[in-house]
Amino acid sequence: MAVPPVPPAEFRVLLALVDGPKHGHGIRVDVRERTGGRVDMGPGTLYGAIKRLVHRGWLAEIAPPPGQEGDGRRRFYELTPRGREAARAEVRRLGELLEIAKAKKLRPAGEA
Amino acid sequence: MMRLYRWALRLLPREFRAGFGDALLDEASTCLTEAEGAWPRIRAGARLGTDLLKCYVREWGDVLRGGVSNLGGGVSVMSHDTVIRNLRFAVRTLGKSPTFTCAAVLLIALGVGAVTAVFAVIDQVLLQPLPYPEQDRLAFMTNGSHNGPTLRGLDDISAFDAWTATAGSNANVVRGGGEPAQVRSVDVTPAFFSLFGARPVLGRVLVEGDYADRSVTVVTSAAWETLWGADPGLVGSTITVDSQPVTVVGVLTKDFASPERLVGREAQLFRPMNWDNPELESPGTRRHSVVVRIASGVDLSSAQAQVDRLADDLFQRSLLTFTRQTPSWPLVPLRDATTLSARSGLFLLLASVSLLLLVACANVALLFMTRGVTRTREMSVRRALGAGTRTLVGQLIAESLLVGGLGVLLALGLARVALAGFGRWIGDLPRGGAITLDVRVFLFAVLVAAATALVFGLLPALSGVRGNVSAQLRESGRTSTEGPPLRWARRGLVVGEVGISVVLVALAGLLLRSFNEVTAQHPGVEPENVWTIVLNPVGLENVDEYRSRMDRVLAALEAVPGVRAVTYGNEMPFQFVGGSRCCEFRGVVRTEGSEENILQDRRGLPTHYVTASFFETLGVDLRAGSVWGPVDVATEPPPAIVSERLAIEAFGSESAAVGQELTYGGGESFTTARIVGVAGPTLHYGLDETHAEALYVPIETYSSPLDESTTFAIKLSGSPEGALPSRIRGAIWSVEPNLPVPNVQPLSAWINDSLGVRRLSSALSSAFGAVALFLAAGGLYGTLLYATSQRRRELGIRMALGAESRQVQADVLASGLALGAVGVAIGVPSALLLSRFLRSWLWGVSPSDPLAIAGGSLVLLSVAAAASWLPAYRASRTDPLEVLRAE
Numbered sequence: 001m002a003v004p005p006v007p008p009a010e011f012r013v014l015l016a017l018v019d020g021p022k023h024g025h026g027i028r029v030d031v032r033e034r035t036g037g038r039v040d041m042g043p044g045t046l047y048g049a050i051k052r053l054v055h056r057g058w059l060a061e062i063a064p065p066p067g068q069e070g071d072g073r074r075r076f077y078e079l080t081p082r083g084r085e086a087a088r089a090e091v092r093r094l095g096e097l098l099e100i101a102k103a104k105k106l107r108p109a110g111e112a
Numbered sequence: 113m114m115r116l117y118r119w120a121l122r123l124l125p126r127e128f129r130a131g132f133g134d135a136l137l138d139e140a141s142t143c144l145t146e147a148e149g150a151w152p153r154i155r156a157g158a159r160l161g162t163d164l165l166k167c168y169v170r171e172w173g174d175v176l177r178g179g180v181s182n183l184g185g186g187v188s189v190m191s192h193d194t195v196i197r198n199l200r201f202a203v204r205t206l207g208k209s210p211t212f213t214c215a216a217v218l219l220i221a222l223g224v225g226a227v228t229a230v231f232a233v234i235d236q237v238l239l240q241p242l243p244y245p246e247q248d249r250l251a252f253m254t255n256g257s258h259n260g261p262t263l264r265g266l267d268d269i270s271a272f273d274a275w276t277a278t279a280g281s282n283a284n285v286v287r288g289g290g291e292p293a294q295v296r297s298v299d300v301t302p303a304f305f306s307l308f309g310a311r312p313v314l315g316r317v318l319v320e321g322d323y324a325d326r327s328v329t330v331v332t333s334a335a336w337e338t339l340w341g342a343d344p345g346l347v348g349s350t351i352t353v354d355s356q357p358v359t360v361v362g363v364l365t366k367d368f369a370s371p372e373r374l375v376g377r378e379a380q381l382f383r384p385m386n387w388d389n390p391e392l393e394s395p396g397t398r399r400h401s402v403v404v405r406i407a408s409g410v411d412l413s414s415a416q417a418q419v420d421r422l423a424d425d426l427f428q429r430s431l432l433t434f435t436r437q438t439p440s441w442p443l444v445p446l447r448d449a450t451t452l453s454a455r456s457g458l459f460l461l462l463a464s465v466s467l468l469l470l471v472a473c474a475n476v477a478l479l480f481m482t483r484g485v486t487r488t489r490e491m492s493v494r495r496a497l498g499a500g501t502r503t504l505v506g507q508l509i510a511e512s513l514l515v516g517g518l519g520v521l522l523a524l525g526l527a528r529v530a531l532a533g534f535g536r537w538i539g540d541l542p543r544g545g546a547i548t549l550d551v552r553v554f555l556f557a558v559l560v561a562a563a564t565a566l567v568f569g570l571l572p573a574l575s576g577v578r579g580n581v582s583a584q585l586r587e588s589g590r591t592s593t594e595g596p597p598l599r600w601a602r603r604g605l606v607v608g609e610v611g612i613s614v615v616l617v618a619l620a621g622l623l624l625r626s627f628n629e630v631t632a633q634h635p636g637v638e639p640e641n642v643w644t645i646v647l648n649p650v651g652l653e654n655v656d657e658y659r660s661r662m663d664r665v666l667a668a669l670e671a672v673p674g675v676r677a678v679t680y681g682n683e684m685p686f687q688f689v690g691g692s693r694c695c696e697f698r699g700v701v702r703t704e705g706s707e708e709n710i711l712q713d714r715r716g717l718p719t720h721y722v723t724a725s726f727f728e729t730l731g732v733d734l735r736a737g738s739v740w741g742p743v744d745v746a747t748e749p750p751p752a753i754v755s756e757r758l759a760i761e762a763f764g765s766e767s768a769a770v771g772q773e774l775t776y777g778g779g780e781s782f783t784t785a786r787i788v789g790v791a792g793p794t795l796h797y798g799l800d801e802t803h804a805e806a807l808y809v810p811i812e813t814y815s816s817p818l819d820e821s822t823t824f825a826i827k828l829s830g831s832p833e834g835a836l837p838s839r840i841r842g843a844i845w846s847v848e849p850n851l852p853v854p855n856v857q858p859l860s861a862w863i864n865d866s867l868g869v870r871r872l873s874s875a876l877s878s879a880f881g882a883v884a885l886f887l888a889a890g891g892l893y894g895t896l897l898y899a900t901s902q903r904r905r906e907l908g909i910r911m912a913l914g915a916e917s918r919q920v921q922a923d924v925l926a927s928g929l930a931l932g933a934v935g936v937a938i939g940v941p942s943a944l945l946l947s948r949f950l951r952s953w954l955w956g957v958s959p960s961d962p963l964a965i966a967g968g969s970l971v972l973l974s975v976a977a978a979a980s981w982l983p984a985y986r987a988s989r990t991d992p993l994e995v996l997r998a999e
Contacts, residue, residue, distance in 0.1 A: 043140050043163065043164075046139065073135075073138065075135065
C-alpha cells in the first residue's frame with residue numbers, strides 16, 4: 001500500500017530533528033537556516049505540527065540535554081524510531097516522484 | 113501587539129493552549145523582536161495573525177473531528193463520519209429555517225465581501241513585493257526640489273551596490289505609415305535593466321557601448337504591440353524619434369512592469385542617458401529619479417548616514433545653490449515610495465468596511481441568539497436523552513461553518529463584482545491594474561468568514577446548550593424566554609450597531625458636505641464649449657521656431673468652422689491638479705522704483721505663459737486695465753496681468769496695480785514685468801485650490817525648456833458638431849503633419865476628472881453609511897419584534913386589565929428609541945474622535961461639522977423610531993383573549 005504523504009510543515013520538523021534533539025525555537029531556526037530564510041514557520045504552524053507528530057508517536061518530548069537545562073521553559077523533542085521510519089518513507093516517496101520527473105526531463109524552475 | 117496575541121491565543125482549543133500556549137507566546141515575541149523598524153514589525157504582526165488564524169482552523173478542526181487527524185484513511189474513519197454526519201444534520205436543520213439561513217448568509221456575504229474586496233486591493237498595492245530581484249533592498253532617493261547628488265557621486269557610496277537614474281519625457285515617434293504617435297520615452301543608466309530584472313524577448317537590452325552613440329532604443333512589449341502590431345522585424349529597424357533616426361535593438365518581455373515611481377506606468381521607450389548633459393554632473397540637477405540597491409547586510413539607516421555625509425560635503429563646498437542649509441535626501445524603500453500616495457485612502461477604506469463588517473456581524477449574532485433561545489427546549493430534550501455537550505457543540509459548529517461557507521462563496525462573488533465595478537478607479541492607484549482574487553485573498557475571505565461565523569454565530573448559539581437541563585424542561589410554555597444576561601447582550605449589540613452606524617453616516621455626511629462645497633466653487637473660467645488640445649512639439653531649434661510653428665497651428669485652428677477663439681500656453685486651467693504644477697516662482701513686487709519685498713518669502717506664485725487671446729477664450733474677465741497688445745509685448749519691460757488677489761495684496765486695489773512693475777523669478781534669475789491688467793480669480797489647479805494668486809505672462813517671453821508640452825484651448829460659438837476631435841486633428845496635421853495629437857477633450861472633462869477622488873470617496877462612504885443604516889434598522893426592528901413577542905403574555909394580561917393600546921404602543925416605541933438614543937450617545941463622540949483622521953480629505957468643512965454629526969444622529973434616531981413603530985403597532989394589537997386562551 002502506498003504510504004500517505006506527510007504534510008510539508010510536519011516533514012520539515014522531522015527533518016530538523018534528524019541530526020539530534022532540539023527545542024521548538026531551535027527547530028524554527030534550523031528550518032529557516034536550511035532554506036536560506038525562505039521558509040519561516042509561524043508559531044502556530046510550528047507547534048501545531050509538533051503537537052500532531054507527538055500525538056502520532058513520531059516525536060517524543062525529552063529532558064533537556066546536558067548543558068542546556070538552564071532555560072527551564074524550553075521543551076526538547078527528539079525523533080522516535082517510528083518517526084525516523086516515517087521520515088525515511090517520505091524521503092523515498094519524494095525520491096520516486098523526483099525520479100519520474102527526471103525521467104521525463106523536467107528541469108527544476110530557475111535552471112536554464 | 114503581544115497583549116493582543118496573548119488574548120487571541122485564548123480562542124484556541126483549551127487542550128492545545130495548555131500544551132503549547134506559552135511556547136507560542138515565546139516564539140511570537142521572538143518573531144516581533146527580530147523585525148526591526150515600524151513597517152517590518154507590522155508585517156511580522158500580520159504574518160503572526162495569519163499563522164494564528166490557520167492554527168485556529170486546524171486545531172478546532174481536530175476538536176471537531178474528535179481527535180488529532182491521522183495520516184491515511186484507516187484509523188480515522190469514525191471521526192470522518194462524524195464530520196459528515198454533523199454537516200448533513202446542519203444542512204437539514206438550516207433547510208428547515210430558510211429565512212434565518214438566507215438572512216445570515218446574506219449578512220456574512222455583505223460584510224465579508226466588502227472587506228475582501230478592499231483587502232484584495234490592499235494586498236496587491238501595499239503588501240505584495242515588487243516584481244524585481246532583491247526588491248526589499250531597492251530604495252528610492254528623494255531629491256531636493258532644486259538639488260540632488262551628482263550621479264557619478266553615487267558610485268562613492270559604499271552602502272549601495274548598484275544605482276540607476278532615469279529621466280522621462282514625451283517623445284514623438286513617426287512610424288512608416290500611420291499617424292504620428294506621442295510616446296513616453298525614458299533615458300536610463302546602464303544598471304537600470306539588471307536592477308529591475310528587465311529581459312528582452314527579442315534582441316537585447318542596452319549595454320555600455322550604446323551610451324557613446326545614443327541612437328538606439330529598447331521598447332516595451334506593450335508599445336511593440338500597440339504601435340508596431342508586434343512586428344518581429346522591428347528589432348534592427350530604424351524609427352524616427354523626435355526627428356532623429358533611432359535603431360530599435362530590443363523588445364522587453366511582457367511581464368516586465370516599469371518601476372512606476374521612477375518612470376511612470378506608461379513608459380514605452382528606454383534610451384541611453386546622455387552623459388554629455390552637464391546637468392548630470394551638477395548637484396543642482398533635479399530632473400532625475402534615482403533608485404539604489406543597498407548592499408546586502410547594510411541597513412537603511414547606515415546607508416542614509418552615508419547619503420547625509422555626501423549632502424553635507426556638497427553643501428560645505430558650496431556646490432548646492434538653491435538651499436540655505438544642508439539638504440536631506442531621504443532613502444525610502446521603493447515599495448513604500450511607490451504606494452505612499454494611496455496608503456491613507458486605502459486604510460480609510462479598510463476602516464470603513466471593517467466597521468460595516470462589525471455591523472453585519474452584530475446582526476448575525478442577533479439572529480443566532482434568537483435561534484439559540486428558541487432551540488433551548490430542543491437542546492435540553494436532546495441532552496436529557498443523553499446527547500453529550502460535545503456532540504451538540506459539534507453540530508452547532510457545523511451549522512455556523514456551513515452558514516459561513518455559503519456566506520464566503522457569495523462574498524467572493526460580491527467582491528468580484530465590486531472590483532470590476534471600481535476597476536477604473538483601481539487602475540489609477542499605484543500598482544493598480546487588474547486585481548485578481550488569488551489564493552491569498554481567497555484564504556483571507558475564508559478566514560474572516562469562518563471567524564465571523566464562529567464568533568458571531570457559534571457563541572450566541574451556545575447559550576442554548578448551557579444551563580440546568582431539568583430546570584429548562586420544567587419551564588412551562590411552548591416558547592422559551594431568554595434570561596437577563598442574553599437580553600443585555602442583545603441590547604448591547606443593537607446599541608453597538610447604532611453607534612457604528614452613526615459614525616459611518618456622520619463620516620459620509622462630512623465627505624458629502626465637502627464635495628458639495630468644492631463643486632459649488634466657481635472655477636473662474638467659462639468651461640462651456642471650450643476644448644483643449646495637448647501637444648508636444650519637440651526637436652525645435654530655438655524659441656522663435658517654437659513660436660512661429662505654434663502660431664501656424666493657432667491660425668489653422670482659428671480657420672476651423674465654428675471656432676470663435678483660440679489660445680495656447682504652457683498649460684491650461686485644470687490640466688494639472690494637486691501636487692504637480694508648472695512654473696512657480698517667488699515674487700518680488702516693486703512699486704515706484706523702490707523695492708518693497710512684499711512677496712519675497714511667499715513661495716509659489718503660479719506663472720502662466722499664454723497668448724493674449726487666453727482671456728477671451730477661457731472667459732476670464734479683466735477687473736482693471738486691458739489685455740496686452742503686440743506693441744506692449746515688444747516694449748521693455750514686457751507686460752503681465754496679475755490676479756485680483758495679488759493686485760489687492762501688493763498694491764491695495766485692482767486699479768492701483770495697473771502700470772506698476774513686478775519682479776518674479778527663482779534662484780538667481782529674476783524678471784521684471786509691467787502690469788497692464790488685473791484678471792478675476794481662477795481656480796487653476798482644481799476647485800479645491802485655495803491659492804488664488806496668479807501671474808499671466810505673454811507666451812512671447814517664454815524662453816524655458818522647449819521640450820515641455822504646450823496646450824491649446826479653443827472656444828466654439830455653439831455646441832460642437834460630431835467628430836470635432838478629428839476635424840481638429842486634421843487642421844493641425846495640415847500644418848504640422850508629424851505632430852501627434854493624443855489628447856483632445858472638453859475643458860469640462862478636466863474639471864470633472866479633478867473631482868474624481870472626492871466624488872468616489874463621498875459616493876463610497878454614502879453607500880457604506882446607507883448600508884449600515886439599513887442593517888442597524890433591521891437589527892433594532894428584529895430585536896424589538898422579538899422582545900414584544902416574548903412579552904405577549906404580559907401585554908395581553910395588561911390589556912385585559914384595562915391598559916390602553918396607545919399606552920402599550922408608546923411603551924414599545926420608547927424602548928426602541930431608548931436603544932437608539934444610547935447608540936447615538938456612544939456614536940457621536942466616536943465620530944468626533946475618528947473624523948479628525950479625515951481632516952486631510954475635507955475641504956471647507958470642519959471635522960466636527962455640526963450639520964454632518966447632528967444630521968447623522970438625527971437620521972439614526974428617525975430610523976430607530978421608524979424601526980420601532982411596526983413592533984409597537986403589533987404589540988398594541990395584542991388580543992388579550994387569544995393570549996389567555998393560549999395559556
